[in-house]
Structures are given as structure tokens and as C-alpha cells.
Amino acid sequence: xxxxxxxxxxxxxxxxxxxxxxxxxxxxxxxxxxxxxxxxxxxxxxxxxxxxxxxxxxxxxxxxxxxxxxxxxxxxxxxxxxxxxxxxxxxxxxxxxxxxxxxxxxxxxxxxxxxxxxxxxxxxxxxxxxxxxxxxxxxxxxxxxxxxxxxxxxxxxxxxxxxxxxxxxxxxxxxxxxxxxxxxxxxxxxxxxxxxxxxxxxxxxxxxxxxxxxxxxxxxxxxxxxxxxxxxxxxxxxxxxxxxxxxxxxxxxxxxxxxxxxxxxxxxxxxxxxxxxxxxxxxxxxxxxxxxxxxxxxxxxxxxxxxxxxxxxxxxxxxxxxxxxxxxxx
Numbered sequence: 001x002x003x004x005x006x007x008x009x010x011x012x013x014x015x016x017x018x019x020x021x022x023x024x025x026x027x028x029x030x031x032x033x034x035x036x037x038x039x040x041x042x043x044x045x046x047x048x049x050x051x052x053x054x055x056x057x058x059x060x061x062x063x064x065x066x067x068x069x070x071x072x073x074x075x076x077x078x079x080x081x082x083x084x085x086x087x088x089x090x091x092x093x094x095x096x097x098x099x100x101x102x103x104x105x106x107x108x109x110x111x112x113x114x115x116x117x118x119x120x121x122x123x124x125x126x127x128x129x130x131x132x133x134x135x136x137x138x139x140x141x142x143x144x145x146x147x148x149x150x151x152x153x154x155x156x157x158x159x160x161x162x163x164x165x166x167x168x169x170x171x172x173x174x175x176x177x178x179x180x181x182x183x184x185x186x187x188x189x190x191x192x193x194x195x196x197x198x199x200x201x202x203x204x205x206x207x208x209x210x211x212x213x214x215x216x217x218x219x220x221x222x223x224x225x226x227x228x229x230x231x232x233x234x235x236x237x238x239x240x241x242x243x244x245x246x247x248x249x250x251x252x253x254x255x256x257x258x259x260x261x262x263x264x265x266x267x268x269x270x271x272x273x274x275x276x277x278x279x280x281x282x283x284x285x286x287x288x289x290x291x292x293x294x295x296x297x298x299x300x301x302x303x304x305x306x307x308x309x310x311x312x313x314x315x316x317x318x319x320x321x322x323x324x325x326x327x328x329x330x
Contacts, residue, residue, distance in 0.1 A: 001153065003238070004160040010229050011164040018222035019172075019180050022214070023196055025221040026203075029228060031273050032266075034284055037231040038291045039262035043253070044143075044235050045291075045298055047246030052301045053294075057100050064093045065293045072286035076279070083125055090132075090293065091118040097297025126206040130216075132292075133203055137223035139295045140230045141165040146302070147239060164226060169219040177218075178211070198278075 017025050046053055053061075067089045075082035091114055098110040121128035141161050148157040171177055203220035204213035236243065247254045253261065273280035 001156065003151070004153075004156050006234075007160050007164065011168065011226060014222050014225035014229065015168060018218050018225060019177060022218045022221040023199060025225060026199060026217070027277075029221075029225055030281075030284070031270050033228040033232055034288070035266035035269055036259070036262035037228050038288055039258055039265070040236055041231045041291045042294070043246045043258050044231070044239065044242045045294060046249065047242035047244070048143075048147075048239070049298050049302070050245055050249060052298055057096070057297075057301075060096050061093065061294060061297055062290075064089055064096060065290050068093075068289045068293060069286050072282070072289060076282050080125075083129070084122060087118070087121045087125060087128055091121070093293050094296055094300070097300035100297065101301040130203065130205055134216075134220065134223070136292050136295070137220065137227045138165055139299070140227060142299050143235075144230065147235070165223070168222060172219050172222070173215050175211075175215070178215075 068086050071082045071086040071089060075086070095111075095114055098107060098114065102110055144161045145158050148154045148161070151157050200213050200217050204216035208216065243258075269280055269284060272283065
């Protein structure tokens with residue numbers, strides 16, 4: 001039960017800081033862990049799901065996501081047209097994932113859903129990007145659910161994840177924790193971040209009332225903090241097999257080198273954040289597209305029996321190399 005307890009303690013700490021200082025938690029957390037968690041998440045996904053991410057499928061995904069990077073950089077200069085372009089390319093990424101993972105009526109149903117969703121996103125782009133921001137913080141639930149299958153008490157671990165990913169945000173949005181809200185005044189965030197309203201707008205639906213916007217911001221701050229906990233601490237520590245599988249594909253980032261790359265790039269970008277937070281946030285958002293968008297086709301691919309089975313191939317290790325799944329405690 002130790003791992004589940006660890007998540008409970010981490011969630012409690014993350015909730016405390018998110019409720020009392022949501023702006024500071026959002027801004028300073030991004031500066032401290034944003035780039036590093038990008039590198040470590042890509043390492044995990046590329047290693048853990050190596051059989052899924054390969055060949056022409058990987059080439060197509062990298063090409064489409066690179067187009068999204070261009071869209072996000074262009075948005076700094078041309079604004080809305082680039083955002084609409086990103087929406088279209090983003091749905092193309094999902095379509096590629098569906099085409100790779102699904103067949104028959106499932107593929108047809110997915111196509112209908114994507115068309116309807118794309119139309120809604122183009123009609124309401126402000127809502128699209130808010131949903132995307134929160135959805136990215138929810139995605140670790142699926143990776144942790146899949147990883148937890150190796151544990152003796154898998155059900156306890158898995159439902160612990162559901163509790164903090166879905167249960168805690170539901171309580172915040174329902175107003176159950178309003179009595180401990182710390183507020184979102186400019187004094188709660190470093191001055192270099194600029195107008196707090198812009199930060200709140202990135203996590204709250206357009207036109208949200210003050211208290212509703214504050215709740216969405218606190219949900220975002222909480223989930224972002226737990227997001228970093230998962231990718232920077234938990235999975236690197238408890239899923240070393242994924243790192244080894246990645247290093248087998250890209251030996252130049254073996255061991256400490258991945259951490260050095262993430263830390264070095266993060267430190268360099270932190271300077272830009274302090275000098276011009278808006279530009280730093282835009283640049284980070286552009287290159288973070290790779291890890292943010294790559295998650296979705298991987299999850300879609302795992303819906304297929306071949307994708308789910310293929311993801312197991314990277315873990316055919318001997319008991320001497322790691323503890324057997326049945327011996328791991330939740």
C-alpha cells in the first residue's frame with residue numbers, strides 16, 4: 001500500500017499549495033519543471049510504447065506535430081489564424097492515431113466523432129484550448145492505470161489515481177473547498193509573469209465569473225503539480241524499464257544525460273521567462289507540443305489489441321533485472 005499512500009501524500013501537498021497560491025504554483029512550477037518533465041515524459045512514452053511508436057506511424061506523427069510547433073510559433077505574430085490551423089492539425093494527429101489503431105465500425109465511429117468535435121472546436125476555439133490544457137494534465141491517469149496492472153494490489157493503486165485526477169478537481173469545481181481558497185491576486189505570483197488575468201484565462205472557460213475562473217485555475221495548478229510529480233519523480237523512479245528501453249533506441253541520452261538535457265534547457269528557458277514571461281511561455285508551449293500531442297495517438301493505439309499487446313514486449317526482462325510485478329506493493 002506504500003505507493004498508494006505516497007500518491008495520497010503528494011496529492012495533499014499539491015492541493016495545499018494550489019488552493020493557497022494558485023498563480024504562483026502555476027507559474028513557478030512551469031519554470032522549475034516544465035522543460036524537464038517534457039524530456040522525461042518523452043523518454044517514458046518512447047520507451048514504454050516502443051512497439052507502438054515506430055515506422056511510418058512515428059514519421060507521420062512527428063511531421064504533424066512539427067506543423068503544430070510552427071503554428072504555435074506563428075501565433076506569436078499572426079494570432080488567430082495560426083490557432084485555427086493548430087486545431088485542424090491537432091485533429092489530424094488524432095485521425096492518424098485512429099487510423100493506426102482502429103478498424104471497421106470503430107474507425108467509422110471515431111471519424112464521425114472527430115468531425116463533430118473539430119467543428120465544435122473551430123466554432124469555439126477559446127474552449128478548445130482550455131479543454132486541451134486540462135486534458136493534458138488528466139492524461140497521466142491512463143498511463144498510471146496501464147502501469148499499475150503490474151502491481152499486486154492494482155485496483156487500490158488505480159482507484160487512488162482516479163481519486164486525485166477526477167475526484168479532487170470535481171470537489172474544487174463544485175465549490176466544496178471554497179473556504180480555503182487563497183485567492184488569485186497579483187501578490188500571489190511573481191511580478192515578471194505580468195497580468196494574472198492572462199494566466200487565469202488559459203485555464204478557465206471564456207467569460208467565466210470570478211469565482212468560477214478561480215476554481216478552474218486551482219484545478220489546473222493542482223493537476224499541473226501532480227503532473228510534474230508523476231513525470232519527474234514517480235515514473236523515473238518506479239519504471240526504470242521504460243528508460244532502459246528508450247536508451248536502447250537512443251543511447252546518446254543514456255542515464256544522466258536525459259536529466260542534464262532537461263535541466264540545461266529548463267535553466268536556459270527560465271532566463272527568458274524572467275526577462276519576458278509571455279515570450280518564454282509561448283516558446284515553451286511551441287516545443288512542448290511534441291510531448292503534449294504525442295500522448296493522444298499512443299493512447300488511441302493502445303485501444304487496439306495489437307497495440308496493447310505490443311506495448312508489453314519491452315518488458316521481457318529477467319527477475320534479476322527488476323522486481324517481478326507480483327512482488328511490487330501498492
